[in-house]
Amino acid sequence: MPPMKSRKIVVVGGGGAGIVAAIAAARLGAEVTVAERMSLLGKKVLASGAGRCNLLNETLNASFYNEEAAGMVNETFRRFGKDEILSFFRELGLWTHTEEDGRIFPLTDKALTLMDLLRAEIEKLGIAVQLNCHVRSVKSSGREFVLEIENGKALRAERVILAAGGQSYPNLGSDGSGFELARAFGHAIVPPVPITVPLMTQDVWCRVLEGQRIRGRARPFLDSKAVMPWIEGDILFTNYGLSGTAILDISDPVSVGLNRAPAKKASVALDLVPFLSENDLARELERRVARGMKDAYLVAGLLPPKFAQVLREFLVPDKVRRLAAVLKNRVFFVSGTRGWDAAEFTAGGVAISEVDSRTFESRKQGGLYLCGEVVDVNGRRGGYQLAWAWASGYLAGVSAAG
Numbered sequence: 001m002p003p004m005k006s007r008k009i010v011v012v013g014g015g016g017a018g019i020v021a022a023i024a025a026a027r028l029g030a031e032v033t034v035a036e037r038m039s040l041l042g043k044k045v046l047a048s049g050a051g052r053c054n055l056l057n058e059t060l061n062a063s064f065y066n067e068e069a070a071g072m073v074n075e076t077f078r079r080f081g082k083d084e085i086l087s088f089f090r091e092l093g094l095w096t097h098t099e100e101d102g103r104i105f106p107l108t109d110k111a112l113t114l115m116d117l118l119r120a121e122i123e124k125l126g127i128a129v130q131l132n133c134h135v136r137s138v139k140s141s142g143r144e145f146v147l148e149i150e151n152g153k154a155l156r157a158e159r160v161i162l163a164a165g166g167q168s169y170p171n172l173g174s175d176g177s178g179f180e181l182a183r184a185f186g187h188a189i190v191p192p193v194p195i196t197v198p199l200m201t202q203d204v205w206c207r208v209l210e211g212q213r214i215r216g217r218a219r220p221f222l223d224s225k226a227v228m229p230w231i232e233g234d235i236l237f238t239n240y241g242l243s244g245t246a247i248l249d250i251s252d253p254v255s256v257g258l259n260r261a262p263a264k265k266a267s268v269a270l271d272l273v274p275f276l277s278e279n280d281l282a283r284e285l286e287r288r289v290a291r292g293m294k295d296a297y298l299v300a301g302l303l304p305p306k307f308a309q310v311l312r313e314f315l316v317p318d319k320v321r322r323l324a325a326v327l328k329n330r331v332f333f334v335s336g337t338r339g340w341d342a343a344e345f346t347a348g349g350v351a352i353s354e355v356d357s358r359t360f361e362s363r364k365q366g367g368l369y370l371c372g373e374v375v376d377v378n379g380r381r382g383g384y385q386l387a388w389a390w391a392s393g394y395l396a397g398v399s400a401a402g
């Protein structure tokens with residue numbers, strides 16, 4: 001009997017999702033090529049977690065993702081969840097450690113370790129990698145796919161896995177071109193919006209406090225309505241506005257509200273003294289006044305000295321109640337976000353209803369599979385984005401090879 005002909009698959013995009021899809025498909029005997037537009041595989045993985053790569057989280061479920069994605073996310077993690085992702089990497093040789101908040105990192109705290117192990121597997125399986133290979137169009141003739149790349153060259157495949165990522169940090173590779181490739185097959189694209197992104201404000205406090213970083217709480221508002229609970233974390237004042245983990249964590253609804261029609265007015269409330277209630281803070285300030293503390297030192301030890309400059313009008317004994325109220329709830333009007341170059345994640349992408357949540361095959365085009373950030377699934381900070389990339393990539397690879 002002649003040997004069974006292996007399936008020819010091209011994976012568009014050599015990021016986290018594409019690499020794992022390629023490995024899963026090649027392990028099942030498929031002949032796989034990864035087409036990657038950058039000169040290196042996994043540039044975003046390497047930059048993840050500031051080079052440490054927060055690859056996963058102890059608690060993985062749909063509540064950490066956009067609501068629309070709940071069904072697909074649950075189904076995906078039921079089949080390839082935390083344990084399966086960890087075993088996949090453990091088999092490659094990756095050791096991990098888990099921080100107190102549940103975030104999982106390589107034991108080395110280096111994304112490079114993880115990428116080295118993925119590259120070793122790619123080589124072992126004989127996966128062809130074409131770098132500097134920007135896929136300009138993908139067309140189906142009914143019998144096969146033809147992928148047009150630069151310089152008039154083409155790749156041919158029986159099946160295509162589209163793992164071209166979102167639109168954030170285009171210098172790391174994903175420039176939104178994956179959305180156009182999907183759109184050409186009739187896919188609806190939920191308008192992409194930069195999320196997990198620093199926010200801009202004209203507020204004079206930010207200019208005066210530029211460079212100051214404190215631990216605080218932040219809460220976003222759209223058209224004066226709170227759209228999230230208070231989130232605690234770092235708050236960094238910059239010359240353009242606000243950054244830090246608390247701001248990134250509340251930025252998603254703000255950016256979506258500002259960028260998607262009908263656009264809304266956005267603001268952020270900051271609690272600058274999260275360790276005291278407003279009453280306890282007022283009592284503490286009154287105690288300081290009673291001790292004869294000079295006005296300029298009223299917030300000393302509660303906030304860095306520079307804050308005295310922006311609080312000057314409240315640093316008088318008969319305004320301590322007002323001072324406490326401002327410190328617990330200072331509102332900043334948001335004029336915009338820092339945009340795609342500074343946004344860690346992308347909201348939006350290929351509409352979930354158009355992708356089969358078991359096989360990751362397109363409902364618009366047989367033989368086309370979609371995974372990772374190109375699909376309208378976005379998670380919170382904490383390893384959820386990469387968890388989605390690994391899991392959806394793996395399952396798409398298995399389906400495409402089948």
Ligand SMILES: Cc1cc2nc3c(=O)[nH]c(=O)nc-3n(C[C@H](O)[C@H](O)[C@H](O)COP(=O)(O)OP(=O)(O)OC[C@H]3O[C@@H](n4cnc5c(N)ncnc54)[C@H](O)[C@@H]3O)c2cc1C
Binds near residue numbers: 041174176383389
């Ligand atoms: C600075 C930063 C830090 C982050 N830190 C974390 C973290 O610690 N934990 C976490 O979970 N998530 C983190 N993320 C998010 C996470 O890295 C991404 O969500 C995830 O890598 C997406 O994987 P992906 O494979 O779908 O897309 P990508 O990693 O973007 O990969 C897509 C690939 O496709 C290629 N490509 C695009 N278009 C084409 C084309 N037309 N032809 C050929 N190739 C193409 C791109 O060059 C790219 O390599 C971070 C993101 C950033 C920007």
